[in-house]
Each structure stands twice: as structure tokens, then as C-alpha cells.
Amino acid sequence: MLTYEELLQAIPHAFKTTDLAHWGPKQTGKVRDIYHGGNETILITTDRFSAFDRVLGAIPFKGQVLNQLSAWWFEQTQDIVANHVIAVPDPNVTIAREAETLPVEVIVRGYITGVTSTSLWTLYAQGDRQPYGISLPDGLHKNDPLPDPIITPTTKATGGRHDERLTRDQIITQKLVEPALWEAVEQAALALFRRGQELAHRAGLILVDTKYEFGLINGQLALIDEVHTPDSSRFWILDTYQPGSATEPANFDKEFLRVWYVERGYRGDGTPPAMPTEFIAQAAGRYIQAYERLTGQIFIPGETPANDRIARDLLAYETAGERPQ
Numbered sequence: 627m628l629t630y631e632e633l634l635q636a637i638p639h640a641f642k643t644t645d646l647a648h649w650g651p652k653q654t655g656k657v658r659d660i661y662h663g664g665n666e667t668i669l670i671t672t673d674r675f676s677a678f679d680r681v682l683g684a685i686p687f688k689g690q691v692l693n694q695l696s697a698w699w700f701e702q703t704q705d706i707v708a709n710h711v712i713a714v715p716d717p718n719v720t721i722a723r724e725a726e727t728l729p730v731e732v733i734v735r736g737y738i739t740g741v742t743s744t745s746l747w748t749l750y751a752q753g754d755r756q757p758y759g760i761s762l763p764d765g766l767h768k769n770d771p772l773p774d775p776i777i778t779p780t781t782k783a784t785g786g787r788h789d790e791r792l793t794r795d796q797i798i799t800q801k802l803v804e805p806a807l808w809e810a811v812e813q814a815a816l817a818l819f820r821r822g823q824e825l826a827h828r829a830g831l832i833l834v835d836t837k838y839e840f841g842l843i844n845g846q847l848a849l850i851d852e853v854h855t856p857d858s859s860r861f862w863i864l865d866t867y868q869p870g871s872a873t874e875p876a877n878f879d880k881e882f883l884r885v886w887y888v889e890r891g892y893r894g895d896g897t898p899p900a901m902p903t904e905f906i907a908q909a910a911g912r913y914i915q916a917y918e919r920l921t922g923q924i925f926i927p928g929e930t931p932a933n934d935r936i937a938r939d940l941l942a943y944e945t946a947g948e949r950p951q
Contacts, residue, residue: 627918628687628925633907636686636927646670657692657857662724666712669693669720675857675909677883678894685906687927690717691913696852698921703821707814709849710841717928725841725850729802730792731782732811734819735835736775738766739860741888744791746778759793767870775819777812782839810847811840822854829919831878832867834860856880856916878916883909 628636646652650663656676661668671689674682697714710722740747747768749757755764758778766772779792781802794812797803803811815838826833836859839851852858862875890899901909914925 628911628914628927630907630911633686633910634903636910657689657852665724667710667722667724669722671718671720675880675883677880677887678892678898680894681887681898683901683906685910685913687910687925688913690928691917691925692852692855692857693718693720694925695855695917695920696720699822699854700849702825703818703849703853706817706821707840707847707849708843710843722850723843723848725843725848727782727839727841727850728807728811729782730779730797730811731789732815732838732840733778733780733835734775734815734838735772735778736819736823737769737771737832737834738762739769739834744789758791759795768872769867769875770869775816777815807847814838814840814847814849818849818853822859825920826854826861827864829922830864831916831919832862832864832875834862836860854920856913861916878912878919882912 646661646668649661649668651661653660653662656679657672657674659670659672661670671693673684673686673689675685675688676682693714694717697711697720700709700711703709710725712721712723714720735746738746738750742748746757750762750766751768755762758776760776760778763773779794779797781790781792792802794808797808798805818838819833819836822833822836833854836854838849838853841848841850856879859879860881861878863878866876868875886901886905887893887898892898917923917925
């Protein structure tokens with residue numbers, strides 16, 4: 627684990643986006659830049675974060691954690707469902723197959739928690755016993771485990787729709803996903819979540835809930851985007867979780883950033899407060915600890931990729947069909 631002093635020193639040198647215009651059209655997302663070219667996509671992770679949609683900042687090594695942790699999870703789950711990864715030539719870079727992204731984000735929840743207006747706990751506390759069309763029993767308390775993990779789908783942030791709650795019937799009737807394909811998605815998502823819970827438990831963590839994105843590659847279902855990272859999943863530290871207690875468990879996820887903003891009155895509108903360097907270093911440490919706990923490996927920062935080195939590796943892949951090492 628990097629020391630607190632090393633994390634502080636790294637803040638001014640947080641990774642900046644690599645320009646790969648030669649590869650193809652660029653699309654910038656919350657935590658990655660995407661270059662589409664031919665049958666492969668280049669995903670370049672960055673140290674941007676979004677505790678809210680419009681908040682961007684720099685947390686050193688966060689991009690590398692997201693990239694390397696996702697790559698590790700893809701290896702742990704490839705027997706459940708195919709994925710889009712071809713190679714990870716650099717701590718910051720994933721070469722992936724182009725996929726037809728399904729228009730539904732798949733949220734799997736093992737606990738009833740959350741503070742936003744659409745969170746499972748908020749809806750339940752307001753008396754909704756069938757959020758997302760799923761029946762829940764009376765008597766649940768905040769942060770209780772659910773009787774069984776449930777899937778709460780939402781729309782993807784495309785076409786003017788953003789995180790709209792969906793039910794299984796709506797997905798079918800609106801023809802967002804064909805019935806047989808959606809059944810395969812549900813089966814894969816629940817199997818992925820069970821595997822995630824098992825491996826998280828071995829690491830002294832609880833996988834509370836997570837987001838999966840699926841796509842089609844040559845007509846076959848595939849797992850895409852990132853998976854089981856502190857940005858896409860909620861992880862509690864196992865020995866801080868007390869069932870039935872109002873005390874919030876300690877966490878290794880993006881909620882740490884969101885809570886910091888909310889405590890200062892910021893909820894996504896206007897100019898966000900500036901984060902002090904000490905807090906940024908703490909956030910970086912949490913991301914790295916999540917990586918080290920889950921993988922059992924010591925996090926060793928990779929060099930910030932120089933344009934010529936990445937371009938050289940990708941050119942070799944393009945021209946010779948060889949996977950960069």
C-alpha cells in the first residue's frame with residue numbers, strides 16, 4: 627500500500643487523458659475516454675470521478691485501480707458470461723471489442739440502503755413495497771440484507787432518458803430488450819453478483835449492490851464497461867457492519883465522495899466545493915485498499931502512458947494482429 631505521503635505527492639501528477647486521435651472517433655465518459663476503431667474499442671481510464679454527474683476532479687491512481695480491478699474481475703467471472711476484453715496492455719488502457727450496448731443498466735442489490743430519492747431504502751421508507759415491480763416484505767430496516775438479491779433496472783443515460791426506474795414488464799413491453807435475452811441478462815447478473823459476494827467476503831468486504839452493463843457481440847451476450855469497482859459497486863467493510871444498527875458501515879466506494887459533498891450542502895447543482903488535498907489522498911487510499919483487499923495483490927502504480935508508447939503498442943496490434951504485452 628502506498629503511504630499517505632506518496633499519495634499526497636502524486637496529486638499534482640494525476641493522470642491526464644491520452645490523445646489517440648489516430649485510432650478513431652473519441653467519446654469522453656465520466657471516468658474514461660473511448661476510441662472506436664474497427665472491431666475494437668480502446669478504453670483509456672482516467673482519474674476523473676463523478677460523485678455527481680457534473681462533478682469532475684482528480685484522484686491519483688484511481689483510473690489505474692478501475693482499469694486493473696475490472697480486468698481482474700473479468701478473469702474471475704469469464705466462466706459465467708463472455709466479456710469484451712481483448713488485452714490490457716497498460717495499467718491505464720483496455721483494448722475491448724466493439725459491442726452493441728443494451729439500453730438498460732442492470733442494478734443488483736443485496737441490501738436495502740441508499741439516500742437518494744430513487745434509492746431502494748428511500749422508496750421503501752415512503753411505503754412503497756413494490757419498488758421496481760418487486761414485492762418486498764414488511765419489517766425491513768435500513769441496511770438490512772434482502773431476502774434474496776434483486777434486480778432493479780434503469781434506463782441508460784442516452785436519448786434524453788437517465789436512470790428512469792424500470793420493471794421487467796416495461797423492458798419487454800417497451801421492446802428495450804427481447805424476452806429471451808432479458809432472461810439471460812437476469813440469470814447472468816445474479817450469477818455475477820453471487821460470485822462478487824463470495825470473493826468480497828473472502829476479502830473482508832460486503833458487496834452491497836452493483837451496476838452491470840451488458841452488450842451484444844456478434845449476437846452473443848457479453849459483459850462490458852467496468853465491473854465490481856469502487857465506482858460501480860458499493861462495498862462495506864465486513865467487520866464494521868452491525869445488522870439492525872443505525873451506524874453506517876465503513877465503505878470502500880464512491881459513496882465516500884458523495885457524502886463529503888452532501889455534508890457541505892452540495893447535491894450536484896452550481897459550483898462544487900473544492901476538495902482539500904488531504905481528503906483527495908484519503909480517497910485515493912480507499913480505492914487502492916479496495917484493489918489490494920479484493921485481488922490480494924500490492925498495488926504498484928504504472929507509469930503515466932506517453933502518447934508515443936501507447937500509439938506504438940496499438941499500431942503493432944493493428945498491423946500484426948498481435949496483442950500488446
